[in-house]
Amino acid sequence: MPLFVPPAPAPALRSVLAALGSPTAVREARTPALRAASGPLTPELALPVHVLDQIVPSGGTPRTRLTGWRFLIRSGDRVVAGADTALTPDGWTFSHFFEGPYLTSTGRALRHAEAMNTPFQPRLLSVPELYMLTLWLHGDTEADASVSGTMPAPTDLLVPLAPAPPGIAAHRPHRVADLLPVMTMRLSPPLLGSPA
Template sequence: MPLHVPPAPAPALRTVLTALGSPTAVREARTPALRNAQGPATPDLPLPVHVLDRITPAGTSATRLAGWRFLIRCGERAVAAAETRLTPDGWAFSHFFEGPYVTATERALRQAETMTGSYQARLLSVPELYMLTLWLHGDCAADGAEGHPAATDLLVPLAPAPPGIAAHRPHRVAELLPVLTHRLTPTPTPAPLLGSPA
């Protein structure tokens, strides 16, 4: 499948390149893989990171753009990632990191390339569930910084996924959103019976 990666804002990319070119920023990064990398480190595969803030009573999702994430590649593999965020003064470098979501993102992107259909790659974070998914948006021409998951879009939970949700298994938004809604809905506390001791 043709997997479309939306272009990142040029100022966001510049902040990552500046951080990679700064020995201080790389040395102080909490990523041993990046500090010990042999050869040049280059930003690759920029993905907009959207956050699922809430699911409305109608079952639609309210999302917002939180930043852009770049995989940092040394040679043939990603060794870390760089996160940027939008500030009142424009795009700013946030931090470097490594861990399971870096390799899981790379794996999910490779998996998505073998699927039928065309999709635009994004990331969707569900902070309340400590969950990150590769969001495969059906409108390849859309602005990657805007929009909400459509019912026919695919979400691929990245490992580690929350208990009971299979990592690296594509789900239609219409199928996974009810599961997330159930998990995000607080269980009401039963009211005490009248006349019972408190």
Template sequence: MPLHVPAAPEPALRTVLAALGSPSAARAAGTGAQGPLTPELPLPVHALEQVTRRGGTPRTRLTGWRFTIRGYGRAVAAETVLTPDGWEFSHFFGGPYLASTERALRQAEALTTSYQVRLLSVPELYMLTLWLHGDPTADAASTLPGPGDLLVPLAPAPPGIAAHRPHRFSELLPVLTLRLTPPPLLKTPA
């Protein structure tokens, strides 16, 4: 089924284009490219919040947009962040999550259901997932995961969580909750 990649906000795209237009962009991006670099595959980046053992509805918060930048066969990413003043360019980076994201996207294309593609970060676990949102037409900034949403942990994943294995959000949430909630303090006898 086709994956739906939401359109990035114009101001976020403009910040990346401005960064790519700087004289040192190719060097900073590490591509070594001499020609024009163009951002592609914009993915909204959300952070997981409000995960506790006490229950409640976990939420996500839109924190930025990530763009893939290709040059001479090598991909890097450019990320923007949402600030009180609007969208700002954050940084260029490489690393294992780029190839892992592309692999997860290829896996997702083989699914029979249409999804909107997002990234979901779990900062406390140094974890990033491909978030396949069940409503392909939803606003990319919407913060509530749906019951049919899938999360595909990207490599490297935290110990005990298999990378590239799709999980329903409702299946993975208890594992994340257990890891994110500190154990209760034990009282020592007086």
């Protein structure tokens, strides 16, 4: 079943295209694969990046906030880098190029999600407190992916990307209702008198 990928804001795409067209931005990027790529570079498969805050049980309700859009940069038949954009007071702007294990992991998770029999809207969900990035498969394919404050539904799926935190399996889909308590427990301080 195809994934329903939300369209990235046009200014975000334009900012990435402008950075790709800038020899200085590409040359100064800390991405050897991007600098060594020959031929045209194409941004594709932009996913909104949401950050999950306040998952530690402190009386606050966990919330998400949209922090940017992430594009995969393709050269020929392979992904050579990623490009992040950020929302500033002046609108969407290019942030930086990067490479590393999350690029391969994102591609793998998206291929597995496409093979599922359920339609999803893919997003990325970052959990900074656990140094964790997940593919968030949102069940409402018509939802506005650029809205902050939207919490994953209990039946949405989260696919931790590799490298995942110890004790959380990478590339295994988890229902939010099952994974959120595990993440919360991982961040809870140990009870006094309990073994560390």
